[in-house]
Amino acid sequence: MSKVVKTLKSAIQLCGLEDGMTISFHHNLRSGDRAAAQILAAIASLGIKDITIAPTSLLPGHDALIPYIEDGTITRIQTSGVTPQIGRLLQSRALLKQPVEMRTHGSRAAALESGEIWVNVAFVAASQADKYGGCNGCAGVSAFGSIGYSMVDVRYAEKVIVVTDQLLDEPVHPASIEQSSVNFVVPVESIGDPAGIATASLSPSRNPVDSLIADMTAQLIIHSGCLYDGCRMQTGAGKISLAVASKLSRYMEQEQITADFAMGGVTGAMVEMLEKGQIRALYDVQSFDGRAVRSVLDNDRHMEVSATAYASPSAKGGAIVDQLDFTILGATEIDTGFNVNVITDSNGCLISGTGGHGDSADGAQLTIITAPLYRMKYPTVTDRVSAICTPGRCVDAFVCEKGIAVNTEIEHNRELVFRLRDAGLPVRTIQDMKVEAERFTGKLPPLRQGGRTVAKVLWRDGTVLDEIGAYPE
Amino acid sequence: MSKVVKTLKSAIQLCGLEDGMTISFHHNLRSGDRAAAQILAAIASLGIKDITIAPTSLLPGHDALIPYIEDGTITRIQTSGVTPQIGRLLQSRALLKQPVEMRTHGSRAAALESGEIWVNVAFVAASQADKYGGCNGCAGVSAFGSIGYSMVDVRYAEKVIVVTDQLLDEPVHPASIEQSSVNFVVPVESIGDPAGIATASLSPSRNPVDSLIADMTAQLIIHSGCLYDGCRMQTGAGKISLAVASKLSRYMEQEQITADFAMGGVTGAMVEMLEKGQIRALYDVQSFDGRAVRSVLDNDRHMEVSATAYASPSAKGGAIVDQLDFTILGATEIDTGFNVNVITDSNGCLISGTGGHGDSADGAQLTIITAPLYRMKYPTVTDRVSAICTPGRCVDAFVCEKGIAVNTEIEHNRELVFRLRDAGLPVRTIQDMKVEAERFTGKLPPLRQGGRTVAKVLWRDGTVLDEIGAYPE
Numbered sequence: 001m002s003k004v005v006k007t008l009k010s011a012i013q014l015c016g017l018e019d020g021m022t023i024s025f026h027h028n029l030r031s032g033d034r035a036a037a038q039i040l041a042a043i044a045s046l047g048i049k050d051i052t053i054a055p056t057s058l059l060p061g062h063d064a065l066i067p068y069i070e071d072g073t074i075t076r077i078q079t080s081g082v083t084p085q086i087g088r089l090l091q092s093r094a095l096l097k098q099p100v101e102m103r104t105h106g107s108r109a110a111a112l113e114s115g116e117i118w119v120n121v122a123f124v125a126a127s128q129a130d131k132y133g134g135c136n137g138c139a140g141v142s143a144f145g146s147i148g149y150s151m152v153d154v155r156y157a158e159k160v161i162v163v164t165d166q167l168l169d170e171p172v173h174p175a176s177i178e179q180s181s182v183n184f185v186v187p188v189e190s191i192g193d194p195a196g197i198a199t200a201s202l203s204p205s206r207n208p209v210d211s212l213i214a215d216m217t218a219q220l221i222i223h224s225g226c227l228y229d230g231c232r233m234q235t236g237a238g239k240i241s242l243a244v245a246s247k248l249s250r251y252m253e254q255e256q257i258t259a260d261f262a263m264g265g266v267t268g269a270m271v272e273m274l275e276k277g278q279i280r281a282l283y284d285v286q287s288f289d290g291r292a293v294r295s296v297l298d299n300d301r302h303m304e305v306s307a308t309a310y311a312s313p314s315a316k317g318g319a320i321v322d323q324l325d326f327t328i329l330g331a332t333e334i335d336t337g338f339n340v341n342v343i344t345d346s347n348g349c350l351i352s353g354t355g356g357h358g359d360s361a362d363g364a365q366l367t368i369i370t371a372p373l374y375r376m377k378y379p380t381v382t383d384r385v386s387a388i389c390t391p392g393r394c395v396d397a398f399v400c401e402k403g404i405a406v407n408t409e410i411e412h413n414r415e416l417v418f419r420l421r422d423a424g425l426p427v428r429t430i431q432d433m434k435v436e437a438e439r440f441t442g443k444l445p446p447l448r449q450g451g452r453t454v455a456k457v458l459w460r461d462g463t464v465l466d467e468i469g470a471y472p473e
Numbered sequence: 474m475s476k477v478v479k480t481l482k483s484a485i486q487l488c489g490l491e492d493g494m495t496i497s498f499h500h501n502l503r504s505g506d507r508a509a510a511q512i513l514a515a516i517a518s519l520g521i522k523d524i525t526i527a528p529t530s531l532l533p534g535h536d537a538l539i540p541y542i543e544d545g546t547i548t549r550i551q552t553s554g555v556t557p558q559i560g561r562l563l564q565s566r567a568l569l570k571q572p573v574e575m576r577t578h579g580s581r582a583a584a585l586e587s588g589e590i591w592v593n594v595a596f597v598a599a600s601q602a603d604k605y606g607g608c609n610g611c612a613g614v615s616a617f618g619s620i621g622y623s624m625v626d627v628r629y630a631e632k633v634i635v636v637t638d639q640l641l642d643e644p645v646h647p648a649s650i651e652q653s654s655v656n657f658v659v660p661v662e663s664i665g666d667p668a669g670i671a672t673a674s675l676s677p678s679r680n681p682v683d684s685l686i687a688d689m690t691a692q693l694i695i696h697s698g699c700l701y702d703g704c705r706m707q708t709g710a711g712k713i714s715l716a717v718a719s720k721l722s723r724y725m726e727q728e729q730i731t732a733d734f735a736m737g738g739v740t741g742a743m744v745e746m747l748e749k750g751q752i753r754a755l756y757d758v759q760s761f762d763g764r765a766v767r768s769v770l771d772n773d774r775h776m777e778v779s780a781t782a783y784a785s786p787s788a789k790g791g792a793i794v795d796q797l798d799f800t801i802l803g804a805t806e807i808d809t810g811f812n813v814n815v816i817t818d819s820n821g822c823l824i825s826g827t828g829g830h831g832d833s834a835d836g837a838q839l840t841i842i843t844a845p846l847y848r849m850k851y852p853t854v855t856d857r858v859s860a861i862c863t864p865g866r867c868v869d870a871f872v873c874e875k876g877i878a879v880n881t882e883i884e885h886n887r888e889l890v891f892r893l894r895d896a897g898l899p900v901r902t903i904q905d906m907k908v909e910a911e912r913f914t915g916k917l918p919p920l921r922q923g924g925r926t927v928a929k930v931l932w933r934d935g936t937v938l939d940e941i942g943a944y945p946e
Contacts, residue, residue, distance in 0.1 A: 003790050133790055155628075160789055169703075171734050171754035173773045180781050180788030230642075261644050281644035300646045308653050315653035316633055317476050317606055 002131040003185045004167065008042035011184040012121070015159040017043065021120040022052040022078075024157065026149040028125075028137060028286055032196020033061030035125035035163050038188060040068040050097075052076035054117050056108065056149040056307070057353050058083055061196055069095050078117055080105055081343070081353010082455075090454050091350055091471045099467070100455040102343065102389075105149070105285070106311025106319060106359035107460045112156040113314050116462065122157030124150045124177065125191040129164035133182025134175035138287075138296040138304070140166035142191050145287020145296045146266070147176045151306035154181035165191045174297075176304050198289040204246050204269075205239035209401045213370050214243035216425060217328060217399045222251060223423040224416055226325040226366045229257050233279075234264040234327040234360050237288045240370045241328045245269050252278050263310065263320050264327075264356060266302070271295040274302060283320050285310040285356075311359035313460045321356065321363030329357055331371045331398075333385040336430050338392030338407045340369055341385035343457060343468070346378040348386040348447045350455060350468060361394040362460055366416075373400040379437035379444065381430060386447050388466040389457055398430060405430040448472040475604040476658045477640065481515035484657040485594070488632040490516065494593040495525040495551075497630065499622040501598075501610060501759055505669020506534030508598035508636050511661060513541045523570075525549035527590050529581065529622040529780070530826050531556055534669055542568050551590055553578055554816070554826010555928075563927050564823060564944045572940070573928040575816065575862075578622070578758070579784025579792060579832035580933045585629040586787050589935065595630030597623040597650065598664040602637035606655025607648035611760075611769040611777070613639035615664050618760020618769045619739070620649045624779035627654035638664045647770075649777055671762040677719050677742075678712035682874045686843050687716030689898060690801060690872045695724060696896040697889055699798040699839045702730050706752075707737040707800040707833050710761045713843045714801045718742050725751050736783065736793050737800075737829060739775070744768040747775060756793050758783040758829075784832035786933045794829065794836030802830055804844045804871075806858040809903050811865030811880045813842055814858035816930060816941070819851040821859040821920045823928060823941060834867040835933055839889075846873040852910035852917065854903060859920050861939040862930055871903060878903040921945045 005011040017023070023043070025036050036055070043051060049072050055062070057080040066089055068074045077100045082090070090100065103111060111117040126135035127142040137147035142165050154160045160182045167187040205211065217240070221227050227248065235245040246269065252259070253276075262270045263283040268291030273279045275295075282302040287293045295302045308314070311321045321327075332351075333341040340361070345351050361367040371380045380400065396413055398405045403426035406417050420427050449469025457466040478484040490496070496516070498509050509528070516524060522545050528535070530553040539562055541547045550573045555563070563573065576584060584590040599620065600613035610620035615638050627633045633655045640660040678684065690713070694700050700721065708718040719742065725731070726749075735743045736756040741764030746752045748768075755775040760766045768775045781787070784794045794800075805824075806814040813834070818824050834840040844853045853873065869886055871878045876899035879890050893900050922942025930939040 132793075132796060154789075171756075171774075171776075173754060173776060175776055175778075178778060178782040180779070180783075180785065180790075180792055183790040281646060283644075301644075303644075303646060303648055305648075305651060306653070309651040310653075312653065316627075317652075317656040319653055320605075323605060 003133045003182060004131045005184045005186050008038060008186050009046060011161045011186045012042055012046060014184060015121045015161060017048055017121050019048055019050045022054050022118060023121045023123060024054040024119045024153045025123040026125065027055055027057040027059050028144045028147065028149060029061055029192040029194065030197045031060040032193035033059065034190050034192040036062050037064035039123050040065050040073060044068055044073045049073055050075045052078060054078040054119055056105065057081045057355065058086055061192060079353065080108060080355050082350050084351045087350025094452060099453045101458060102354055102455055103458045104311065104354045104358040104460055105307050105356045106313055106321065107458060107462060109152045109307040109312035110314040112152050119153060119157035121159045121161060122153035124154060124160060124162045126162050126164045127191065128166045128168060128172045129162045129185050130168045130170065130172045131185060132171065133162060133179035133185055134172045135162050135164060136172055136174050136176040138176065138293065142194055143293050144194050144197055145293040146284040146304040148285035148305050148310060149307045151177060152308050159183045161186060163188055163191060165189060194293065204243035209372050210240050210243060212401045213399050214240050214247060216404055217244045217368055217370050218247035219423065219425055220368060220397060220399060220404055220420060221248060221326055223419050223425065224366050227257060230260045231325040232323045233259050233262045234324055235262065236328050237265050237267050238330045242267065242269055244328055249273050249278060264360065266292045268292055271302065274299065283310065311356050319363065321360045324360060324364035326366040326368065327360040327364040328368050328370060329361060331369045331380060333380055333382055334369055334398050335382050335385045336434055338395040338398065338430065339385050339388045340390040340395060341387050343389045344387045346386060346444060348449050354389045354457065358390045358460055361390045367394055367396045369395055369398045371400060373402050373433060373437045374441045377441050379441045381434040381437045382444060387457060387468050391465065400433060402433055402436055403428040405433055476606045476655060477604050478657045478659050481511060481659050482519060484634045484659045485515055485519060487657060488594045488634060490521055490594050492521055492523045495527050495591060496594045496596060497527040497592045497626045498596040499598065500528055500530040500532050501617045501620065501622060502534055502665040502667065503670045504533040505666035506532065507663055507665040509535050510537035512596050513538050513546060517541055517546045522546055523548045525551060527551040527592055529578065530554045530828065531559055534665060552826065553581060553828050555823050557824040560823025567925060572926045574931060575827055575928055576931045577784065577827045577831040577933055578780050578829045579786055579794065580931060580935060582625045582780040582785035583787040585625050592626060592630035594632045594634060595626035597627060597633060597635045599635050599637045600664065601639045601641060601645045602635045602658050603641050603643065603645045604658060605644065606635060606652035606658055607645045608635045608637060609645055609647050609649040611649065611766065615667055616766050617667050617670055618766040619757040619777040621758035621778050621783060622780045624650060625781050632656045634659060636661055636664060638662060667766065677716035682845050683713045683716060685874045686872050687713050687720060689877055690717045690841055690843050691720035692896065692898055693841060693870060693872060693877055693893060694721060694799055696892050696898065697839050700730060703733045704798040705796045706732050706735045707797055708735065709801050710738050710740050711803045715740065715742050717801055722746050722751060737833065739765045741765055744775065747772065756783065784829050792836065794833045797833060797837035799839040799841065800833040800837040801841050801843060802834060804842045804853060806853055806855055807842055807871050808855050808858045809907055811868040811871065811903065812858050812861045813863040813868060814860050816862045817860045819859060819917060821922050821941065827862045827930065831863045831933055834863045840867055840869045842868055842871045844873060846875050846906060846910045847914045850914050852914045854907040854910045855917060860930060860941050864938065873906060875906055875909055876901040878906055
C-alpha cells in the first residue's frame with residue numbers, strides 16, 4: 001500500500017528509466033536546490049546515459065549537474081533557462097546532441113500537454129509528503145511555497161517520483177499534488193535550503209537611478225489607466241519592480257484602489273499588499289521569499305496555481321497572464337524594435353532564462369520593461385539585442401533613468417503617449433535612448449559567436465524566436 | 474478579459490456545440506440538481522439534437538431530462554447510474570441509439586483520460602465562481618461540498634462552461650477548479666437545492682434487523698485485523714453503514730485507534746470522527762450532507778479529491794480506493810458466487826447505478842456487503858443476480874441478519890473464517906443463506922427481459938460485465 005521506496009536508485013529502477021529517456025524536475029528551490037544533484041547522481045550510478053533533462057528551469061542550485069553534462073549522462077536540455085556556469089560550459093564545449101530548447105514557463109506547460117515534451121519520469125522535490133504520495137512544498141522544514149510548476153509535470157509524465165525530506169506518517173494537507181499523480185516517494189536527508197530561494201536581493205532598490213526609474217514607472221502605470229479598482233497586476237521580483245510596487249501600494253492606499261489579483265513569482269511585498277487588503281487574491285506559481293512561503297500555507301487568498309493556469313497558451317479561455325492589466329519586467333538589453341533580451345548578456349553569453357517573461361509580456365495589456373540605460377560599459381538599448389526572448393510587438397514601453405520610450409508601432413499606444421505627455425512625464429524615443437546610451441558606453445562591437453547553435457529560444461507558440469551561438473573559436 | 478456570458482444559450486453557441494456531440498455534468502447536487510435541466514433546455518432551444526450525455530451519474534434531480542430523451546435531444550447516455558424513472562423509460566421504449574454505458578466512477582475517469590469518453594463541452598455547476606472561471610462547490614448559498622467529479626471533466630473536455638448562482642466580483646477561494654480549466658461562466662438563478670443532496674436518510678438505522686447486521690459487520694471488521702492504528706476506511710452512507718461506523722467509532726475510541734483516512738462519499742458521521750481525531754484525514758469526492766459540506770470549507774484535513782484520485786484504475790501507483798483496508802457496501806442482490814447487483818431491483822428494473830461500488834470493492838483489502846436477507850417478497854441472496862455490477866472475486870464477505878458468509882473462493886479469506894469462528898461470530902455459507910432467504914420469499918421466477926439490450930455494465934478495465942435488457946413485450 002505504501003509508495004515509499006528507500007533509495008532514489010530503487011525508485012528510478014522501478015520506473016524503468018533507460019538510456020535516452022527524459023526526466024523533469026522543478027526549480028522552485030532555486031539556488032538552494034539539492035534534489036536535482038541527488039537525482040542525477042542516482043541516475044549516473046545506475047550507468048544510465050543519454051538522458052534529456054526537461055526541468056522547469058535551471059538555477060545556480062543546479063550547477064551541481066555540470067559533471068553529468070560533461071560525462072554524457074545528460075545529452076539534451078529542454079528548459080526555460082540556464083545558469084551562467086552551465087551557459088559557459090555549453091557555449092565553450094559541444095557536449096549536447098542538440099541545442100538547448102528554451103521555452104517560456106507557459107509554453108513549456110503547453111508542450112507537456114501536446115506531447116512535444118514527453119517526460120518519462122518526473123521528479124518532484126516536496127517539503128512534505130505522505131506514504132500515499134500526496135505532497136506539498138509549502139509546509140515542512142524545507143518549505144519553498146507554491147509547487148505550481150510540478151503540478152503540470154505530474155499530470156503528463158509517465159511516472160512520478162516524489163523526493164522529500166519530510167515524510168509524514170499521516171496524510172499531508174494541503175495535498176497540493178494529489179496522491180494519484182505519484183508512483184513512488186523517496187525520503188532523502190535534504191531536498192535543499194529554502195534560504196537559497198531569495199538569493200537575489202528582494203528589497204526595493206535604494207540606488208538613485210533605480211529609484212528614478214521606479215518613480216517614472218509608477219507614474220506611467222498610474223497615468224496609463226491600467227491601475228483601477230479591480231485591476232490585475234504582475235510587478236515582478238527585481239529591485240526596480242519592488243520599488244515600483246511599493247510606490248503603487250502607497251498610491252492605491254491613497255486612492256482606495258484594490259487590485260483583483262496579483263500573480264507570478266510572489267514576494268513578501270505582494271503578501272503585504274494582500275494582507276492590507278490592497279489585493280484581493282494572489283496566484284502563485286513560485287514563491288520568492290520566506291514571507292511568501294508562509295503565506296501560501298496560512299492565507300486562503302494566496303493560492304498555488306499550476307504553470308498551466310499561470311501562463312500556458314493552451315489554458316482554456318486564456319491563462320492568468322492573459323488577464324493582466326500590466327506587468328513590469330526587466331531586460332539585459334532592449335533594441336530599437338523593443339525586442340527584449342533576458343537570456344544572454346551583451347556579449348552573447350548565456351546567463352539566464354526566459355521564465356515567464358514572454359508569457360506575461362504577451363498576455364498583459366501594458367507591458368513595461370525597466371532597466372538602467374547602461375550597465376558598466378554595456379548599453380541596455382541597442383540596435384539589435386544579442387538574443388530575442390520577447391519580441392517587440394509584446395512590449396509597450398521601456399523606462400530608464402532618461403525617460404519613457406513608448407512603442408508606438410502598437411497602435412493603441414499612441415494614446416498612451418498623449419496621456420504621459422499630458423502628465424508631464426519625459427517621453428522620448430527609443431532611438432534617442434540608444435544614441436544617449438552609446439554616448440556613455442560607445443558602440444558595442446558586433447556580436448561574435450561560433451557557427452554552432454547552442455540554444456534555440458522558442459516563442460509561446462513553439463516557433464523559434466532566435467538562436468544562440470557558441471563562443472567564437 | 475471576463476469569461477462571463479449572460480445566457481447558457483450564448484455560451485453553448487460560443488463553444489460550438491453541434492448535433493452528435495457529447496456533453497457532461499456532475500451529479501453532486503443529486504436530487505436537488507437544477508443545473509442539468511437548464512442546460513438541456515438551452516441545448517434543445519437551439520435545436521441541437523442527437524446529444525450524448527456523459528454525466529458522472531444520474532439522480533432524481535435529473536428526471537427533468539426525460540423530455541429531452543423523448544424528443545431526441547439526447548440519444549446516447551454514458552453514466553454511472555440512472556434513476557428509476559429514467560430506467561423505466563429506457564426499458565420500456567427504444568429511445569436511445571445505443572445501450573446506456575454504465576461505468577464506475579473510477580473507470581469513467583480513466584475513460585476520459587484515454588479518450589474513450591470524449592467530452593466536447595463539460596458543464597460544471599458551481600456554487601461560487603469568479604469572472605476568470607475559478608470556481609468551487611463548497612461555498613455560496615448552493616454549496617454542495619466537493620466538486621471532485623468535475624475536476625476530471627474540466628481537464629479532458631474540449632470546452633468548459635461553469636454554471637453558477639453565485640458569481641463573485643472577486644477571485645474565489647478556494648478555486649477548487651482553476652480558472653485555466655474554464656472557458657465560460659454563466660450566472661443562473663439557481664443551480665439547485667443542496668437540501669436535495671441528503672434525501673436518503675443519513676442517520677444510523679434503528680431498525681432492529683439493520684442493527685443486528687451493523688453489529689455483526691463491526692465485529693467482523695474488528696476481528697478481521699483490518700481495524701488498526703493507521704488503517705484506511707470507507708464506510709459508506711447507507712443506514713446500515715452509518716450504524717457500523719458509529720459502532721466502529723466507539724470501539725476506536727476505546728482502543729485508541731486512529732484511522733489514517735476515510736474516503737468516498739463523505740457524511741457528517743465521518744466528519745465527526747475527523748473532528749474527534751479518530752480519522753487523520755478525509756478524502757472527499759462527494760459530500761453527502763450539510764455537515765460534510767461545511768467541513769470541506771472549514772477543515773484543512775477534509776480534502777476535496779478528483780474522481781481520478783478517488784477511484785481511477787489509471788491513477789499513478791493506484792487510486793485511494795486501492796489503499797483501503799476495508800469498505801462497507803450495499804446490495805440489492807448478491808448471488809451464491811458473491812456477485813453483487815446495485816443497479817437493478819430483483820425484477821431487473823434499472824433503478825440506480827454502480828457509482829464507486831466496483832472501484833472500492835476491487836480496491837479494498839476487505840470488501841463487506843451488507844443487506845437484509847430479504848426485502849418484502851424479494852430475496853437478497855439468489856442463484857444469479859439480475860445484473861452483475863461487482864464481480865464476486867472482489868467481495869470478501871456478506872453480512873445479513875442471519876450471519877456472515879465469507880467468500881472462501883478467495884484464498885486468504887480462509888483465515889478470516891477461523892478468526893470469525895474464534896470470535897464466536899455466526900459464520901454461514903452463502904448457499905445456506907440463499908436457501909433461508911427462499912424460505913421466506915419463495916424462489917424468484919426467472920428474470921424475463923426483452924431481447925433488446927438497454928444498458929451495458931462495464932467493469933473497471935472497460936470490459937462488459939453484464940447487459941440489462943428491456944421489459945418483456
